[in-house]
Amino acid sequence: MTGPESTKETDNKLNKYFSGRVVRKDLTKKLKGSDNVPVYVLEYLLGSNCATDDEELIKKGVSRVKKILSDNYVRPDEAELIKSRIKETGYYTIIDKITVRLNERRDIYEAEFSSLGIREIEIDSETVKKYDKLLGGGIWCIVKMEYMPESSPRTPFVISGLKPIQIPNMDINEIIGRRKEFTKDEWIDILLRTTGIEPSKLKYPAKWHLLERLVPLAENNYNLCELGPRSTGKSHIYKEISPNTILISGGQTTVANLFYNLSSRQVGLVGLWDVVAFDEVAGIRFKDKDGIQILKDYMASGSFARGKDQINANASIVFVGNVNQSIPSLLKTAHLFAPFPDAINSDSAFFDRIHYYLPGWEVPKFRPEHFTDGYGFIVDYLAEYLREMRKRSFADHIGNYFRLGNNLNQRDVIAVRKTYSGLMKLIYPDGSITKEEAREILEYALTGRRRVKEQLKKIGGIEFYDVNFSYIDLEENSEHFVTVPESGGSKLIPEGMGRPGQVFAVNRNDSGKIGVYRMELQVVPGTGRYEKSGLGSDSKAKEAVQTAFSYFKANAKSVSQSISTKEKDYQLHVQDLNGAGMTDGLALAAFISLCSGALEKPVHEQTAVLGSFTIGGSVSSIDNLSDLLQVCLDAGAKKVLIPISSARKISAVPPELFSKFQISFYEDPVDAVYKALVLN
Known part of the structure; x- marks a missing residue:
């Protein structure tokens, strides 16, 4: 049953089993509009005066709260x-x-x-x-x-x-014991209404994302990142819902404020609050040079060193911020952590400490209809419950039904277990869960950590190649893989045979970034003119494709006697598919494109060309072969051309990565053409 009748039934059960612990959220909305106080302050007063479903008593209670606010706030x-x-x-x-x-x-x-x-x-x-x-x-x-x-x-x-202003006592067994009176969906809806959101207006995945925002309140030393569009309520939980969280607006702080003040010998925010949230990640700044490093160490271990002391703390760290461009565009030009400041952006180890990346773009922009009028817990009651649950853990419950696949390293395992434990505390606090319910939580936990790992692969290369997260069903002994929608790149080198002249190259540029480049060639009757486009002002890239054409004119007959370099005009267009920037390593791919177009023979399906050559035809050796192959895999390549001079470097490539490709070695540019083209 769904709709108003289902909501009414849930409200009745909530008032029956949690009498005095719930409040009607439309009352919060009415009072919140007139007074700029946090929700937990309003609901503390409403809970003291309006914790009933008797309309007359509610009316009198609201009047008392209004008077208190009028006289005392x-x-x-x-x-x-x-x-x-x-x-x-x-x-x-x-x-x-x-x-x-x-x-x-x-x-x-x-x-x-x-x-x-x-x-x-x-x-x-x-x-x-x-x-x-x-x-x-x-x-x-x-x-x-x-x-x-x-x-x-x-x-x-x-x-x-x-x-x-907070509830003086909390009987944690009250919630744990009475949770069984509600179905899973009813309980999720109650939690969302407690935060002020109307669940009937949300798609099912968005409900899980809003629950995930609560995990840092229930789990010690949990690191969460949520980036997305504006107006999706990213900072609402950490500013309004709990008196146990603090939101650092603008992201600027000091080591003394956040960790430890050496002069006063007092522990900072991480020792005083359950959650420390950084609003607007782009503005994260430390006045101290070592601030980022201390934060990184704390995120990894839950401790930090100041002076002679090693200090432990339990605060979870949350990063929220805005993404100002479309996700496909961001993935092509950078990565999903790009909104972070430059001081952090180049540090893959910092992002490796994040346990979950919540995709804020999958949460709707909140409109009036997204805010509930139904009953939910007094927010401070929920906050105190979550605080008490920080003392417990459900991380080992995964092992009742599943074990994690071998692509997860220790940090990945810790991240997944923490997310799983936090969601268990929220939805199944008594630990009673079926295999399919456990599977749902586990897959959600794996997806968020894989989203982190996919971006680390973009930033740090081969060090983070193991992103194919999976879990094994112990009963069936079957392995199940999880994917993320943004893993992306698989369409850069599409399935199916391309037309003659279309060639894909993967190479590193001067800035160290690895790009995926597509050559498109148009061949028309003419006088041997050669034109190039798409290279912008990059002189080295222009020189590389000019080298290709010069070599083509000099060696075309070595490829095939049928190629004409004087009676055709060749127009080559180069496209930088992932926004890495142009490279000077395009000569070989351009040469193969010219031969493919001239012979009207396509390149083998999903082929990537590695390597380049000089004007004399000398093939360049390849550095960091593993990184290049990882990008080939992400882009969708199935076959890769590699210079024979780099064959000895195969031993440094992880076997799991190397096994994904059909490898063809070439000795010189002409040999590369024979290996690349479908000549039958």
């Missing part, structure tokens, strides 16, 4: 009015975000009120020890204030009571 433009009320009445209760710092000179802790705009208010050590997040980014609190001019020469404001 501090709006920045009304700060002076609130300060006046505190002075005139002598005491007053406010709702504000409080941040605390240690004043070493005075040996006291001082609080700063975000909206009220007052600072240097002394706060006792016991409160700071009890709520240590006050020291790292601040938390929303209900604060009882007093006005005592004689208490301090610095400020007359005094904190007489402080209570963080």
